[in-house]
Amino acid sequence: MACASEYVLLSEANIGNLQSLIGKCHQRGKKVLIHLELLGGFKPDQAGISLLKNYYKVDGVISSNLSALRYAKKEGLLTIFRVLLIDSRSLDHSIDIVKHNPPDAIEILPAEYACQCLELISRNLKGFDVIFIAGGFVKRKYLVDKIFHAGFKGITTSEPGLW
Structure with missing residues (x-):
């Protein structure tokens, strides 16, 4: 958390520990990005993305899932498209x-x-x-x-x- 970047990418989290991790990041002034394909116990549908924004207070998402990115964009989240x-x-x-x-x-x-x-x-x-x-x-x-x-x-x- 001592890094210079304003963003932290959480890539091995799950819905059980996500709120705690995001809280720690936000307390240190970091914006939190979630790697959707690596978020355990999560379904990247419209309800899931809304939950990330409104309950977990995520700042943005990274994914190769185009539908999930569209939902995230509608929610006002930062969207990062992953290209392999x-x-x-x-x-x-x-x-x-x-x-x-x-x-x-x-x-x-x-x-x-x-x-x-x-x-x-x-x-x-x-x-x-x-x-x-x-x-x-x-x-x-x-x-x-x-x-x-x-x-x-x-x-x-x-x-x-x-x-």
Whole structure:
């Protein structure tokens, strides 16, 4: 919690410990993002997203689930679309999704490929107000530097030394 970032991503929480974790983060002035696919005991439907916003006081969500992101957007939550770069087809498909359902940010994984593709993605999404984040296999400081040098505004990593 001593990290400089204003955001904390909770990725291994469950509905039983979520309220306590969010409370601790908010007490330290951090905004809380929840990784929906990794939230135990949770269903990312409209009622579930509303519960995250109104009961748990979540600030935003990260997901590859487009329906869940739409619900979150309607609730006024920060939305981050998670894009896994597998091949050029997945890249093109993800760009098309973003054009039709713009999130607040896009997390592109894995980070090494994200650095190589950011210029192409940015060019295809010109005119869209989207923040780019890189994640996946971010374990060393040199990669963090490479990510920011490439033009990303943030990273996701489970490596505490890089927070």
